Amino acid sequence: MACGMRETITVSYWGVCWKWGFIPYPCKKTKTEVKYQYDFRPWRTRFSWSPFRRSYEGCCNGALFGWSYWTWSPFGTGNGPWIDQTLTYFSDSQIGSTGPCPFKSTSSQPAKLSEAAAGSIVPAATGEELYEDHGCPCV
DSSP: OOEEEEEEEEEEEEEEEEETTTEEEEEEEEEEEEEEEEEESSEEEEOBOOTTEEEEEEEETTEEEEEEEEOOOTTOBOOOOOBOSOEEEEESSOOOEEEEOSSSOTTSOSSOGGGSOTTSOOOOSSHHHHHHHHTOOOO
16 A cells, blocks of 8 residues: 555646647646555545535554545535545645554454445545546645
8 A cells, every 4th residue: 555655647637729829729738747645445534614625534554644635515524434445545745644543454344335425425446536536636
């Protein structure tokens, strides 16, 4: 599991290109960015009143981390159940640990996946999908 591993990723985004130097049109561009990769297992949502921020908490190599990022979340977020699936997250900077993981082993399953609230949040299959889906400057 990666905990703060420095990665160079390619990010695609929509921008403006120019035809013949004076006709603007939308086009897809790419750029490379340096991010820090974290693979959290287990993880959960954390309470937040903000309609523009989502907060999370997760374990990585026996340490507990907390992070959040700006996004539209009209009802805020509640304290969700622990989900025993890997959530890959790319951060602009390294995240500091908030303490030891409350579980003795990251392979233990604190909550059954069927107990997780449907539609609360869904872990992305890859970190790149997470980055694109949430518009992450992730944190």
